[in-house]
Amino acid sequence: MTSPEILSYIAGFLDGDGCINLQIVRRKDYKLGYQIRPSVTFFQSTINRFLLEWLKSTLGVGFIRDRKDGVSEYAIVEVDSVLKVLSQLRPYVRLKTKQCDLTISVAQELSQSRRLAPGDFLELARKVDQFIDLNFSRKRSIRSDQVEGYLRAQQLLIP
Amino acid sequence: MTSPEILSYIAGFLDGDGCINLQIVRRKDYKLGYQIRPSVTFFQSTINRFLLEWLKSTLGVGFIRDRKDGVSEYAIVEVDSVLKVLSQLRPYVRLKTKQCDLTISVAQELSQSRRLAPGDFLELARKVDQFIDLNFSRKRSIRSDQVEGYLRAQQLLIP
Numbered sequence: 523m524t525s526p527e528i529l530s531y532i533a534g535f536l537d538g539d540g541c542i543n544l545q546i547v548r549r550k551d552y553k554l555g556y557q558i559r560p561s562v563t564f565f566q567s568t569i570n571r572f573l574l575e576w577l578k579s580t581l582g583v584g585f586i587r588d589r590k591d592g593v594s595e596y597a598i599v600e601v602d603s604v605l606k607v608l609s610q611l612r613p614y615v616r617l618k619t620k621q622c623d624l625t626i627s628v629a630q631e632l633s634q635s636r637r638l639a640p641g642d643f644l645e646l647a648r649k650v651d652q653f654i655d656l657n658f659s660r661k662r663s664i665r666s667d668q669v670e671g672y673l674r675a676q677q678l679l680i681p
Numbered sequence: 682m683t684s685p686e687i688l689s690y691i692a693g694f695l696d697g698d699g700c701i702n703l704q705i706v707r708r709k710d711y712k713l714g715y716q717i718r719p720s721v722t723f724f725q726s727t728i729n730r731f732l733l734e735w736l737k738s739t740l741g742v743g744f745i746r747d748r749k750d751g752v753s754e755y756a757i758v759e760v761d762s763v764l765k766v767l768s769q770l771r772p773y774v775r776l777k778t779k780q781c782d783l784t785i786s787v788a789q790e791l792s793q794s795r796r797l798a799p800g801d802f803l804e805l806a807r808k809v810d811q812f813i814d815l816n817f818s819r820k821r822s823i824r825s826d827q828v829e830g831y832l833r834a835q836q837l838l839i840p
Contacts, residue, residue, distance in 0.1 A: 531692060533693065537698075614686070
């Protein structure tokens, strides 16, 4: 059990420098053509890698990757791991509360039914749209209308 | 008394997104020609100004300024305020420990004797040099050799 003090520190660090994300990713080998991917990521100069290692050993999930530009990334992407971490941190988060709540709610649905019906999947994808605006994403993100177009083209949606 | 949980959150936020700084500033009206200025600063998009306001009311010191580029700054610059805040946060800081220790030590000396002898002032300025390297400052910073040059030119240093 991680102490409230430690969780509170990590929540502060997440609010300051971390990233909660919810993305739609194209997957040609998936029946529904797309994956909804929740993630929690922390970035630090590789000089401060020890802090990412401490976070990883404290939270017990995720992976650290050293980028070539001198920045290291600690990323949690597995649905149940994201759910576990965000549920623990939620009571202490002060800034990224909406991102946290939306990601928990989507991750819960993804965790409960691994094979979502196309209609339910599209509904989740619409929640991801809300998220794109919350994070002020500048990158072109895949939105639910693209998923809907695909599902309709594949005749996977009951009109 | 701020709770350990709150202080721990703020330390995490400071490690993630805050800035502890120690600078030498030119002051033409000061006898020694320079000021050593410790500071703690937090930045956020003005949209998230509420978090800076919460920090300010929790720590009880400092000022918030809204910049024209949509970023708000919460800055603590008064020596005793910096000392109070960093001493409270120090047990919870994990990343900026060296910056914290060095700033506390310099702020303590500044606080104890408001009118430092030129030799003591120069010694403090040398501590600031160590700090410039810690923070990977890219901006041209004033270093102790410049202060020394000034003090010698003014014949304020006993050789």
